[in-house]
Amino acid sequence: MIHTLYKLLSGPMMWLAVILFCAGTLYRLWTIFRLVRRKEKFICSYLSLRYSLRSLVHWLTPFASLNMRLNPVMTVVSFAFHICLLFVPLFLLAHIVLWEQAWGIHWWALPDLVADIMSLVVPAACIYFAIRRIRKPEVRYVTGVGDYLLLGLIALPFVTGFYCRMQWPGYGPVMLVHMFSGQVLLATLPFTRLSHMVLMWFTRSYMGSEFGAVRHARDY
Amino acid sequence: MEKRAIMLLIILMAVGWAAAPCLAQEKMHVVDNAIFPDTRCSPALFDHDGHNEKAGIDDCGVCHHVYQNGRKSEVETSEDSACVECHALKAGADNPIGLRRAFHLRCIGCHQIGEVGPLMCAECHPRASLH
Amino acid sequence: MAEPAEKTPLESIPLAEPATALPVADAGIEAGVQALTPRTIADTVRRVLGAETGARLKAYLSTCTHCGLCAQACHFYLSNAHDPSYAPIGKIKHTLWELLKRKGQVSPEFIRQASLIAYTQCNMCRRCAIYCPLGIDVAYMISVVRRICRALGVTPLYLQDTVNSHSATHNQMWVKADEWVDTLQWQEEDARDEIPELRIPLEKEGADIMYSIIAPEPKFQAGLIYKAAVIMHVAGVDWTMPARPGWDNSDMAMYSGDYDIMGRIKRFHFDTAARLRVKKIVMGECGHAFRSVYDTGNRWLGWRMPPIETQHAIDFYYDLLTSGRIKVARKYEEPVTLHDPCNIVRGYGLHEKARYVVNALCEHFVEMTPNREYNYCCGAGGGVINCGPPYKQTRMRGNSVKARQLEATGVKVLIAPCHNCHSGLEDISQHYHLGLEVKFLADIMYEVMEK
Numbered sequence: 001m002i003h004t005l006y007k008l009l010s011g012p013m014m015w016l017a018v019i020l021f022c023a024g025t026l027y028r029l030w031t032i033f034r035l036v037r038r039k040e041k042f043i044c045s046y047l048s049l050r051y052s053l054r055s056l057v058h059w060l061t062p063f064a065s066l067n068m069r070l071n072p073v074m075t076v077v078s079f080a081f082h083i084c085l086l087f088v089p090l091f092l093l094a095h096i097v098l099w100e101q102a103w104g105i106h107w108w109a110l111p112d113l114v115a116d117i118m119s120l121v122v123p124a125a126c127i128y129f130a131i132r133r134i135r136k137p138e139v140r141y142v143t144g145v146g147d148y149l150l151l152g153l154i155a156l157p158f159v160t161g162f163y164c165r166m167q168w169p170g171y172g173p174v175m176l177v178h179m180f181s182g183q184v185l186l187a188t189l190p191f192t193r194l195s196h197m198v199l200m201w202f203t204r205s206y207m208g209s210e211f212g213a214v215r216h217a218r219d220y
Numbered sequence: 221m222e223k224r225a226i227m228l229l230i231i232l233m234a235v236g237w238a239a240a241p242c243l244a245q246e247k248m249h250v251v252d253n254a255i256f257p258d259t260r261c262s263p264a265l266f267d268h269d270g271h272n273e274k275a276g277i278d279d280c281g282v283c284h285h286v287y288q289n290g291r292k293s294e295v296e297t298s299e300d301s302a303c304v305e306c307h308a309l310k311a312g313a314d315n316p317i318g319l320r321r322a323f324h325l326r327c328i329g330c331h332q333i334g335e336v337g338p339l340m341c342a343e344c345h346p347r348a349s350l351h
Numbered sequence: 352m353a354e355p356a357e358k359t360p361l362e363s364i365p366l367a368e369p370a371t372a373l374p375v376a377d378a379g380i381e382a383g384v385q386a387l388t389p390r391t392i393a394d395t396v397r398r399v400l401g402a403e404t405g406a407r408l409k410a411y412l413s414t415c416t417h418c419g420l421c422a423q424a425c426h427f428y429l430s431n432a433h434d435p436s437y438a439p440i441g442k443i444k445h446t447l448w449e450l451l452k453r454k455g456q457v458s459p460e461f462i463r464q465a466s467l468i469a470y471t472q473c474n475m476c477r478r479c480a481i482y483c484p485l486g487i488d489v490a491y492m493i494s495v496v497r498r499i500c501r502a503l504g505v506t507p508l509y510l511q512d513t514v515n516s517h518s519a520t521h522n523q524m525w526v527k528a529d530e531w532v533d534t535l536q537w538q539e540e541d542a543r544d545e546i547p548e549l550r551i552p553l554e555k556e557g558a559d560i561m562y563s564i565i566a567p568e569p570k571f572q573a574g575l576i577y578k579a580a581v582i583m584h585v586a587g588v589d590w591t592m593p594a595r596p597g598w599d600n601s602d603m604a605m606y607s608g609d610y611d612i613m614g615r616i617k618r619f620h621f622d623t624a625a626r627l628r629v630k631k632i633v634m635g636e637c638g639h640a641f642r643s644v645y646d647t648g649n650r651w652l653g654w655r656m657p658p659i660e661t662q663h664a665i666d667f668y669y670d671l672l673t674s675g676r677i678k679v680a681r682k683y684e685e686p687v688t689l690h691d692p693c694n695i696v697r698g699y700g701l702h703e704k705a706r707y708v709v710n711a712l713c714e715h716f717v718e719m720t721p722n723r724e725y726n727y728c729c730g731a732g733g734g735v736i737n738c739g740p741p742y743k744q745t746r747m748r749g750n751s752v753k754a755r756q757l758e759a760t761g762v763k764v765l766i767a768p769c770h771n772c773h774s775g776l777e778d779i780s781q782h783y784h785l786g787l788e789v790k791f792l793a794d795i796m797y798e799v800m801e802k
Contacts, residue, residue, distance in 0.1 A: 003335040032406045039405030045655050059484055066725060067420055067482045074420070093260060094341055101324045104311060112260055138428070139419035141435035142444050147417055167342040175340050196414040200485050203410050207486030214646065216700025217724045219481045 002172050009179040010098075017183035024190030025198050032199065043206060048213040055208020056201070058220035065220035074132070081125035084118040085154070089182070091115075094165070119162045126155040150192060157182035251323065255304050261345040264327065275334070283326060377741050379508030380466055386504060387459035396455030399499045408495060411487045412447065415440065421489060424482035426727045427472050429752040437749070439479040439489040442468050446496040466505040469496035470607075471742045472749070474733025476693035481724060490733075494608065497734075501608035509739025513603035516566075517616050522599035524566035532594050534569040538576040542584075546802065549584045551576070554627065555591035561624045562592050564635040565601035565770055578797040579635065582668075585802055586676040590633070597623025600634050602643035606734030610651050617648030624659045631660035633667045636791045638694030638732055638769035646698060663695050665768050668792055669704040672711045678801040679712060686715040687795075688760040690776060691726035692769035693733075705792075709766060712795050717762045727753045729767070731775020746775065747782040754783035768792045 036043050058064040068075040089095060093109035100106040110118065130151050133143045160178035164171055190198065211219035250263040272278075281297040287306070288296075298306075304319050311318040317325065327344065331337035338344050400408070422428050422438035435441045446465045449457060457465075475490035483489070500506060506514075516525045526534075532553070539551040552558065562583065568575050583590045592598060597619050604612035624632050634640055641663045649657045662670075671677040689709050695701045702723040709716050721727065730750035735742060757765065757779070765780070765787045767773040773789055780787035 035406035138422035204486035
């Protein structure tokens with residue numbers, strides 16, 4: 001049973017997730033660029049590399065924008081969350097060993113303790129985000145069930161991953177849940193609001209360009 | 221009588237000394253991982269004889285294989301040499317498969333084909349035996 | 352750079368109670384809603400969203416993570432006891448989210464509420480644009496809602512009246528052609544009592560500068576034309592004003608969402624400058640007009656940038672002062688503070704030049720906080736004040752945070768180099784008993800310059 005499921009999850013399902021992620025991402029980009037070409041070509045004429053970068057740098061550097069300074073806790077949690085979310089899956093030794101096993105490629109891995117902490121940061125941040133959604137009226141007001149589900153979807157692979165790392169009882173089945181939840185997250189990412197991972201670079205660049213090159217003002 | 225006894229003892233000791241590696245092999249419970257510079261998990265659990273008995277492996281060359289010009293030798297086996305002699309830590313031109321990958325492929329690869337035996341990290345590298 | 356503080360220590364001005372939309376009787380909206388049918392709504396919503404929106408709206412709506420970090424940007428939210436329905440994204444929730452989710456299948460009542468939100472609870476000041484980590488432009492989304500409401504004919508009466516005036520007379524205030532010339536000559540005559548050789552050159556082809564203003568100036572602030580004429584004369588500028596329609600640079604159609612009329616009046620304004628073969632247009636101290644000429648109207652007409660160089664008064668004063676064409680006789684003594692208008696600061700980055708001008712004219716300049724790009728909106732400029740008296744309470748309750756910000760400066764003279772800001776801030780000063788004297792830069796420049 002476990003062999004069959006493991007085979008399914010580590011093989012076809014993993015490929016499916018990766019393909020859906022890549023294809024979904026390309027599809028999102030394609031639809032956006034097609035809309036730009038068809039209806040809003042002018043956007044390209046306002047884009048400025050310099051001010052796109054100015055905007056991105058200010059919003060990707062902690063506390064480099066006014067709103068980050070006004071919400072220091074959110075800023076710290078948010079940066080920690082995003083960094084861990086991206087780093088742990090890619091630089092976890094256990095994952096690298098799997099890629100090495102499959103394709104003979106390997107790269108630098110996070111130290112164990114660091115990886116442990118980082119994978120806990122993600123669900124911890126999700127809890128913070130959920131509490132923030134519940135407690136802050138302006139956030140609760142625009143929060144739907146989907147927003148909580150999304151937090152759960154993000155937290156699940158990390159919680160199960162850490163569970164397996166600790167080798168707590170039920171290791172085998174939990175590992176299967178870990179694999180599956182990670183795949184669901186990956187596959188649905190381009191189709192949920194998590195697509196800001198892809199689109200944010202363009203919305204930020206456009207805002208930065210309009211503010212910098214046209215309006216001569218800061219957008220951060 | 222006494223002389224005979226001494227002779228027997230000497231012979232036994234000689235045999236025992238010669239057979240020592242074999243005896244040790246029989247008591248093998250884990251795959252020695254001392255060769256790895258910065259080991260980050262416990263040595264893989266492996267009961268050599270029990271495993272082979274269960275798996276019905278009689279041919280030592282399945283694991284202790286010898287490859288010549290990219291082909292597995294039908295006759296030669298390599299029980300007397302350490303894995304690392306061919307599978308150096310790092311993969312290179314004359315060593316397509318690094319040691320860690322060789323171990324994992326050898327064990328998990330076979331388990332996947334046979335659909336039996338451990339597949340996931342902790343099934344071979346339990347946390348308790350880390351220290 | 353001074354860190355703009357969000358909280359003023361002053362608690363003297365009470366924040367308004369959470370406001371469910373104040374009961375408002377607006378004949379324009381009422382008549383528009385009466386004429387709606389579910390069919391016309393759905394068709395119109397689909398048409399506007401389908402034909403006029405594209406990548407931006409799609410990206411903004413699907414990227415937004417509902418984090419609520421835009422809330423603190425909005426003075427309506429801050430002033431209405433942090434009522435989340437006033438947060439920028441809260442306003443989108445009650446407008447675009449529903450319109451898209453229900454594919455336009457909404458009730459006339461929904462459109463009434465959407466209209467009130469888009470026209471009277473958001474000034475499209477773009478303060479939230481600099482608060483959104485993902486670069487989402489809520490002001491743009493509100494402009495889409497206004498466009499839908501306009502297409503459905505659900506527009507506040509006063510705002511629509513100014514648009515009608517634009518359409519019929521090419522100016523915002525029903526100023527008749529003869530009244531316009533008459534007003535200019537009247538101001539010229541008055542100014543000649545002070546400077547006998549002064550002229551307001553009309554229709555001077557080939558002049559360096561065409562000076563264009565907004566219709567409220569001839570309508571009820573003619574003194575500003577006088578002061579501008581004195582400044583131009585003293586500075587020795589080769590300037591002219593059109594004697595025929597085309598002199599009004601304002602644009603209420605931009606705010607009502609009537610882009611066809613916006614395009615017409617913007618082209619007419621540019622055409623007038625072209626007809627007079629001037630080198631550039633200098634505009635009076637108005638913010639929204641600058642937005643229309645520099646950012647919105649030109650784009651609707653297909654110009655990436657204005658086809659004729661266009662300068663806002665602050666920019667022009669800066670040039671006059673730095674080049675020494677205007678000299679200050681004696682600086683203005685009373686302490687002053689400066690309100691950064693959204694349309695020329697977040698819209699054109701004139702904040703540093705404005706400070707240069709203020710410091711050149713005044714002894715004692717006190718910053719309000721937050722300032723520059725982070726300044727709170729006046730609560731009037733994005734068309735809200737143009738929706739008329741029915742919404743004055745909405746504006747007043749919706750900007751107690753501005754009143755606090757102004758009071759915290761401890762200064763009694765407030766410079767607001769924008770017409771809408773000017774009127775909006777005068778209202779705030781009165782409503783909250785701040786006793787402020789609101790001035791244009793031209794008022795002070797006229798007072799302190801060597802003549």
